[in-house]
Amino acid sequence: MRATLIYGAGDVRVEEVPDPTLQQPTDALVRVVHACVCGSDLWPYRSMAASEQGSRMGHEFLGVVEDVGSEVSGLNAGDLVVAPFVWADNTCDFCTEGLQTSCRHGGLWARDGVDGGQGEAVRVPQAQGTLVKLPVGEDSALLPSLLTLSDVFPTGHHCAVKAGVNPRTTVTVIGDGAVGLSAVLAARRLGAERIILMGRHKDRTDLGREFGATDVVAERGEDGIEKVHELTGGDGTHTVLECVGLKPAIETAFAVVRDGGVVSRVGAPQYPEVPMDFDVFMRNVTLTGGVAPARAYIEELLPDVLDGTLEPGRVFDRTVTLEEVPEGYRAMADREALKVLIRP
Numbered sequence: 001m002r003a004t005l006i007y008g009a010g011d012v013r014v015e016e017v018p019d020p021t022l023q024q025p026t027d028a029l030v031r032v033v034h035a036c037v038c039g040s041d042l043w044p045y046r047s048m049a050a051s052e053q054g055s056r057m058g059h060e061f062l063g064v065v066e067d068v069g070s071e072v073s074g075l076n077a078g079d080l081v082v083a084p085f086v087w088a089d090n091t092c093d094f095c096t097e098g099l100q101t102s103c104r105h106g107g108l109w110a111r112d113g114v115d116g117g118q119g120e121a122v123r124v125p126q127a128q129g130t131l132v133k134l135p136v137g138e139d140s141a142l143l144p145s146l147l148t149l150s151d152v153f154p155t156g157h158h159c160a161v162k163a164g165v166n167p168r169t170t171v172t173v174i175g176d177g178a179v180g181l182s183a184v185l186a187a188r189r190l191g192a193e194r195i196i197l198m199g200r201h202k203d204r205t206d207l208g209r210e211f212g213a214t215d216v217v218a219e220r221g222e223d224g225i226e227k228v229h230e231l232t233g234g235d236g237t238h239t240v241l242e243c244v245g246l247k248p249a250i251e252t253a254f255a256v257v258r259d260g261g262v263v264s265r266v267g268a269p270q271y272p273e274v275p276m277d278f279d280v281f282m283r284n285v286t287l288t289g290g291v292a293p294a295r296a297y298i299e300e301l302l303p304d305v306l307d308g309t310l311e312p313g314r315v316f317d318r319t320v321t322l323e324e325v326p327e328g329y330r331a332m333a334d335r336e337a338l339k340v341l342i343r344p
């Protein structure tokens, strides 16, 4: 089969790799129908040191089950399924607490002999716990939105949940990438009525308004902070959802959060330290967030996607074939595309 590998910064290739086979009785084989490129895939795309053997890529996919191991029940060949971006047994103590990203028998896609999602097929470990069956056919127009349940929509949702967003909280979302826009959609879904979106790409913030943002702040740095203060009577918002992952974004977050408020971050932080100094201490600001246990949220978010109430798949603005995946990475890295859908 064909799959995507990265060999270094800017060097993504689609190559022939061995066909996946069932290795454990808990495995399933899935033929990939839709996959996509994640903002976090762009970190190695921008900075990875050149390597001889290359690494498989992709952790977001949905597809059709082709075969299951002897210990997998509840899944059959022909089922359409979505996979969260971390595989897990969904039965251990962490999983039962809703923290499948810490599963005692789980792991990440595209490493340690596990396939990546950006390919024609995937061997899925812990298939019964990992995969969620979708009650639609593979020709459904809902597939792009259902694919976002792999990562980007639950990640935005997790950010809002950890922040404690509810109908009484005002919200600032930092970042107009696919995660930031998903956070807007999730905050609205949780009942927030005032959502300030900080982002400077008009086409993206326009979608953010359709997702529920009530105000858009295009300015960055001090100007952006001042603007949020102007909009909130000088106080800032109860919650701030940091969906960028760079130092200036977390600095802005602490500057626009209201005293006693919560900063939640999901933007795969690329900074080692957070600016929680004495001033932040005196303001009783809480920092939370972290990697999203997407598996914990799929059943909760699925009905709103199935009935068309929410269309998180609108973050996809370009579709490529598997052979065109390198071009998809380039388009996302150059910010020509917001999020790229792959149809192998």
Ligand SMILES: [Zn+2]
Pocket: 088, 089, 090, 091, 092, 093, 094, 095, 096, 100, 102, 103, 104, 105, 106
């Ligand atoms: Zn587990």
